[in-house]
Amino acid sequence: MPKSKRNRLVSLTATRKKGFAETKASLVNEIHECADQYARIMVFRIDNMRNAKLKELRTDLRYSRFFFGKNKVMSIGLGRTEAEEYKENLHKIVPCLNGQCGLLFTNSSKEEILKFFDSYRQKDYARTGDLATETVELYAGPLSQFSHSIEPYLRELGMPTSLQKGVVTLLKDFQFAKKEMHSLQNKHKLLEKKTAEFRVKIDAIWSNDGTFELLQKNNINENNNLNDSMSDEDGDDDDDDDDDD
Template sequence: MPKSKRNRAVTLSKTKKKGREHKEAIVNSIRESVEKYPSVYVFAFENMRNLKFKQFRESLNSGGRFFLGSNKVMQVALGRSASDEIKPGLYKISKFLRGETGLFFTTMSEEEVKKVFDEFEVYDFARTGCNATEKVELKEGPLTEFSHEMEPFLRKQGLPVRLNKGVVELISDFVVCEEGNPLSPESARILRLLGVKMALFKLNLICSLRGDDFELYREGLEVSDIESS
């Protein structure tokens, strides 16, 4: 009787933060999902928000399974080449686990999966280091959206402000951020105070393996990439 590939010994690199047992548990969970679910998708994410992602998972009600974390560990679980993959074709999607990516195992149809991923997007406040999506400039004059108690805090963020008869006043025009430039900690705080949301949390499908059928969704990527990476 042929030996199960799932029970094959796995060599994992050492890590200071998480031990071998943790990695092996992830590998085993992924391999169990390979056997349990008929389809697996690789997706990329932008501006991850844990609470929003949790809400997205709960909204599916599909009995599916998500995996995020070390791409290398997920690749080991699936197989990084045709010789060590645990199911035919898995090494193809394994090659696309690069950058901010994850796995989604499901019983949903491809049409259903595409629909929920395409429709889901949430805007949130951008964090330090994110690139500004637009120029935000405050004009000289009263800042009526802020109470007088906010004046010391605003000055600490670099805003040229003063109190004028109990009203926070900007004494000169001030550029909070320029489009395309990374946000400083101060700029990110000011945008939050202004209620300006620039970060789009979005999940983008990259590829899938449904049964024996591999499909690539992401424009700009070629199947040849998986052979050369």
């Protein structure tokens, strides 16, 4: 006899979804805990963000802590004014929190971190909309690296190609200008050219003795609104993504 569809178990329990205010408060508390635990806080930015590369970076700096959260909430955790700051001079970091950036909590020295990031650069394929870092030039003739099936797609990308005896052939010299942006990712992947560079830049450094050093003056948000509250709706701000190592 077939099982009745009406004979179903219905769970009467429910898990309350974590509220937005609770998420903010949790992030603020974690920032306070890390400020007590680590000797330095650094504001960092990543050029040509790649998740895979970031995972490798977290592994290399597994004794440090990375925070990617809403800038306004991280600002509240640090203290937006001298009266609100959690520790001495932490409010000086707040103007640096604008755009896509994060906080790095570490016990490593300034020299160790700067030296590490200065050499931590990895090439990857550019994405659509990125600016090329070099000019790529192809010369007229057979393009044996491409299969015949991809020839129509190459023409769509603007390359003057044709099939000659089943071989993709470039009819004239073709150049991808350094400033070219259209479909850059696809072109450079096809050519196996990695022109994007994943790298991390440090904007500012705060130490637990109260000293603050600004390294990248151009990234200061002089119009930073210090009157935002935790009840503000931040849906259009940076993505919430608190990560630790």
